[in-house]
Amino acid sequence: MEKLTPPTRLLLGPGPSNVSQRVLDAMHLPLIGHLDPAFLEIMDSVQVQLRKLFGTQNSFTLPLSATGSAGMEACFVNLLEAGDRVVVGVNGVFGTRMCEVARRCGAEVTAVEAEWGTPLDPAKMLAAIESTQPQVVAFVHAETSTGVCQPVEEITRGAKAAGALTILDCVTSLAGIPLHIDEWQVDAVYSGTQKCLSCPPGLSPVSFSPQALERVAQRKTPVQSWYLDTSLLGSYYGGGKRAYHHTAPISAIYAIYEGLRIVEEEGMDSRSERHYKAAEALIAGLEPLGLSPLVEKKFRLPMLTTVQLPEALQGDPEAALRGKLLKEFNIEVGGGLGALAGKVWRIGLMGENAKLEKVEQLISVLRKVL
């Protein structure tokens, strides 16, 4: 095996984003044991800070030892039992994936669709809730496949009024824009570390409300995943005896600790403003080049902008151009998924990369190659 020499890239795709030097330095620290009192203190701080970022008092708030997709799975496998009904909003890849994960729990899934690039229609969600009386209502806050930011409260309020628990995907929104999951009445939320937290991928911050945990406690059947069972995870992360469940990924926890520390220093309001300003500058720079945003302004995510390519660039030329950006200029941008493949780019300005100089770097290269 040869010496490891990865290239240095500017990561402007849908994640991972670039990691700050401070986070890399944290991962360079020597390991300690996962039951070492010194490590448990670090974990406690991570949990405290994640609660702030999610906007929650939920005691059960922790970084799951797997990526964001496992966070999604954790929410569904804990809250659903075979035969339960679930209403899922579907306007992109991650809503589609939610349906698949819910079906694997034996649930009856009602998918409420909206065109990719547009938000879910709350009225349609509420009508489906009304007609199916589901145990769970799930949708995506920040659709990484389209760049849509979904207004949350009208849907969650309706779901809770109908007695359902609510699941929200905040993979791309956490640490980029303020979250208020308690105020929003969200019962289970999951995220990732490789987006606006600017840490490496590998952990999934999650939070479960007391009502969600109560539902788990009253299950008739065991949670189908041992690894993701909240009642077992609580024995390690829940304070008190800190019993062994699995071995927490020490270095990844160091990384998220430092990532959270950077967020705390900056403050979430400034950080969010920085994300909005960078997105604005990006769009202002792209429009003269013939690249226009897919999503209506009101529903645009600041950390992920989906832009439509001119017809001449769609299909094979799109892939070639993206390859050229990567190979010749060391800049990664994301392609489209599903029906949007070959037609759009997804440009991420997340965490460390939500800065005007990164926008300028991209725009100046695009001016050359377009």
Next chain:
Amino acid sequence: MEKLTPPTRLLLGPGPSNVSQRVLDAMHLPLIGHLDPAFLEIMDSVQVQLRKLFGTQNSFTLPLSATGSAGMEACFVNLLEAGDRVVVGVNGVFGTRMCEVARRCGAEVTAVEAEWGTPLDPAKMLAAIESTQPQVVAFVHAETSTGVCQPVEEITRGAKAAGALTILDCVTSLAGIPLHIDEWQVDAVYSGTQKCLSCPPGLSPVSFSPQALERVAQRKTPVQSWYLDTSLLGSYYGGGKRAYHHTAPISAIYAIYEGLRIVEEEGMDSRSERHYKAAEALIAGLEPLGLSPLVEKKFRLPMLTTVQLPEALQGDPEAALRGKLLKEFNIEVGGGLGALAGKVWRIGLMGENAKLEKVEQLISVLRKVL
């Protein structure tokens, strides 16, 4: 949040073990995207090298994006369907956990028990296979809770002859002693990175035989875990198009790459010999102090030695002494689990730590405190 300053410890428990400077340096490298051709090359090398370490030609050999416990879950959820029968060898925590995971798949579990600290009796396993005609037979190669190394082939040969697939836990054995899973007729195997590979915890190397994948392809029901479904994982790790499934944990893959590179440089024979020599020295140093091995010599793991404490040290004094070792001498050793709690220590000499100087460091401290 305060600056992160974990203490420097000598990690002689059941894992994590200390990580070499080279592995820490690898994690310090800048991130690239999980679909970047440069990253896919790194992943390819990791997969090639893992095949060598497992002793397999299995194409489906990869580092799962979660810890070893998720590797266990991956083996069971892919190979079992509700109503299937499984025979599990139980002589420690991890055999017990296998039963729990298998039950969550809806399987009928036949547990074949042996006293903790002793190996499974192949004749009893074969009798259970004969009488229940199971779809799957599962047991642990290296029981991290007791230090027993289980002879594999008599059981796997019997299982295969009866038409069952075989699952083997190699969490603690991989990269410490040679594995030959093809020769041993093992169909699904899982491991961890934080033991003899001396990488941080967070990945689970797994390998599935073609026959195991064939069983997955013929399932009547979908795999209950989307995250761990081998047919979906194959689309990213399987070569060819490298489709997005989940975001691979870049920095952890850098770490395992370097960990595997170190193993390749040393050679598995020398590495294994180093583990045996260190264990021998450990036992020679402990016996004059009144600490004797729990496991009969023939069945002892070299990387994890379970020693019985004199009666006067059992119970509360055991925990106090272990705490003193950690706090005053920065040495971590593991306590006992289950019925062995308070009665034994588990001393790991894994990967980086399987060296005579580490043994001497521990023994000289124990001479002081005992």
